[in-house]
Structure formats: C-alpha cells, structure tokens
Amino acid sequence: MGLRDAFVDLVLGGVCAGCGVPGAAVCGECRAELSAAVPFTAWPDPVPAGLPVPTATAPYAGALRKVILAHKEDGHYALARPLGDVLAGAVRAALGARRAAWLCPVPSARTAVRKRGHDPLRRLVSSAARELRRDGYDVRLADALTVVRRPADQAGLSAEERAANLAGAFAARSRWAERLTDQPVLLVDDVLTTGSTLVEAARALSLRGIPVLGCAVVAATPRRTASGS
Template identity: 50%
Template structure:
C-alpha cells in the first residue's frame, strides 16, 4: 500500500526533478535526455577483484550525477514513475550482452523482505519490468521471472570489503523448488540496479545455475566508473564505441 500512496502523492503534490532539483517536475527534460544518452552507451564492467562465478556484466551508465540521483530517488524515496527511464537504461545494458536466440528471461536480484516492506516496493523488479517492456517494443523478446529468493538474512553490504561481501552473501540465494522448472535450460540475464564488487551477482548466478538455468550474463543500470573497461573498438557500421570483449 505504501507504493500506491506514494504514486497518488506524486500526482497531487509538487515535486522536484530527481536529477537536478528543478522544481515542479519529477524528471526534467535535460535529465531525461541525459539518462537516454547514457542508456545508449552501455559498456562492459569488471569489478576488481573479480569474484569467482561472476558472469560478464554490462552496465548502462556510470554511477554518478543524474543517474545516481535518479536511482536513489526511485529506490529510497519512492519516486516510482522513474522506473520507466531507468528501465530504458537497463535495457541498453541487456542489449550490450549481444544475446542471440529466443526470448530472454530477466531475473532480478531480490531485495530483502524487510527492505521491500520499508520502501513499499521492490525497486529492481520494477526497473526490470520496465526494461522488459522497452526490449519488447524494440523487437527483443523478454520477460521478467522473479524466482530468486533470500534463504537467509544478510547484513547490510555498505562498508564491507569485497571479501566480506562475498562471505556475507555466500549461499544466501535460492530458487524455490516449484520455480526451478521455469528456468531449466532457459537463457537468463541477471539484472540489478547497481554493481560494485559483484558478490551479489556471483551468488545469484550460482543459485540460478543450481536450478539448471543458463546464465548468459548480467545487466545493471549503473556501476562505478572505475569498473568500466577502458579499451574500446568500433564495430562495423556503427558509430558508437563499445568495449572489446576479452576472456
């Protein structure tokens, strides 16, 4: 119910732009254009040190400026209508994986139940649904399958080192038995709003693989700029630069 009240309040009360603070608009034209521009520049990211089992990860934008502000407004302040532009950025990261074949399953990394209850919504699932819609409109089959669950509580990751984060989430996720048949042999893209050390995505990949899902990569809205690959190449027939794939 909290999410419903927030949406109603957003319709009736004056709001400021989540990106720059401009009054009386939830996302101004300039910030919306900035997000759209970032969403067209998806690149591969590599957290260092790279945790074992981490699939290849693509991010839609650096975690800075308008992107950071909009992500926080959606996640922590319940600006639910921002899921649309954030989903477009996430869709760009999914396209970066260059997945081929049939429809994709977007499997969101789950938030803790207490976090969902406190926020009144599940931000990653909401962004994933928006991304799937964006992909379908562009002709790419995609649907969201929220089958990952936390099997035990984990500590807040903020302030933990990369090694501590790995220990914190190890074995914390699972796919319940009844949902396993939905994943068997299917191409899965793990999705999240942000990647830092990659520990949570590596754990999500382990849990999906244990349920016989085929993880082909992970896509996130944003990542720290230090994690982006620097080396780029220009594919034939396209003007935008993309990072070189390497093993």
C-alpha cells in the first residue's frame, strides 16, 4: 500500500474502490467479481487496420471500471495487485500455449505521469508479471516504447479522430530494437476503446523490426463485439 492509501485508511477509514463499502481496498464480493472474469477476444467495431489480436479480461464496467479509475486517477496503489491479477488473466489467454514473452506497456506522457504521481499501467504490468512468474511463466517487462508527440485528449473523439490524433505519437527505443528482434512481444494496456492506441504502438514497434504477438488489456469498453477466448 502506498503512503497516500495508508493515510486515507488511517484518517478516513478504508473503503472498497469497487462498491464503497467500508473495509479493504477491494472487498471480498468485488474481488470475487474480478476473479470470475473470463478473458475474451475483444475486437473493436469497427476494427482498425493493423491491430494485433486484442485480449481483454472483462468489459470496462461495474466494479472493475471503478477499481481501474481509483488506481489510475486517484493513486490508490494498493489496487495494483488485484488489477495485476486481472491483467495476468488476459496475458495467459493471449499467450495460449506459449509460456514466455516480453510485456510492452503502452507509454504515458511524462506530464501525465507527473500529474498522477505515478505510472499506473507500468505498475499494473509489473504486478501482472510477478503473478505470472509465480505461475511458471517466463515474462519480463519491456519499456520499449516512448511518447514522442503528446496527443490531444481522446475523450469524445470518434475512432477516425482518435487514429489521426495518435498518428506518430510513439516510437521504439533504440536500445530495445535489437534485444526484441525475434522475441515474442505482447502489447499491454489498461483499457481498450477503439484500438487506435494499440495500433499506433504496434506500428512504432514494427518500424524497428519488432513483431507483436497480440495485445492484452485489463478491460474493453462494452461497445464492441466479443468472441470466445
């Protein structure tokens, strides 16, 4: 638990981020809801060209949506572990029979990281990787992408507008290009909406000769078609 979480628990008393009941950061009922999520192939509708197969653990709704926002925007660091467990489920499904991969998170702009006081996605990926290694997977975090042009706020943009807004936003770090050549790489993000962010991230890696196996996300927005995992 981070210092902020500890302070809130001490002064105000802890509440569940998913339903608001007093007690743990995620109550037993909400944790069970998160644990029961079944990964699925979450193609956006429409599907943007160049999107590697996306796997989500659950729809972006209910308790999971609230927990993601509490961790990401409110800095409740203690939520990284339960969310990391959810993300690990998406990674397992995306890998299929594979037992090894590099996990490459979609990067956030430095200004966004400073404003939030932490890098929420990187924290989730690190937590997921620890859980997967305990389960016998050989997974490692690859900070292979960087933001080279900060896009405008995506809220309210159509799929086409999001794609144009993100064009050229990411680049692969030079020191990772050779290291990831011929290596299994999964792109990782917290929420999939239109797929534009993951398309741009995959494009940036492919320009340096880094192929992408697929994408793993914690959740996908409900306005999409889903097929069995």
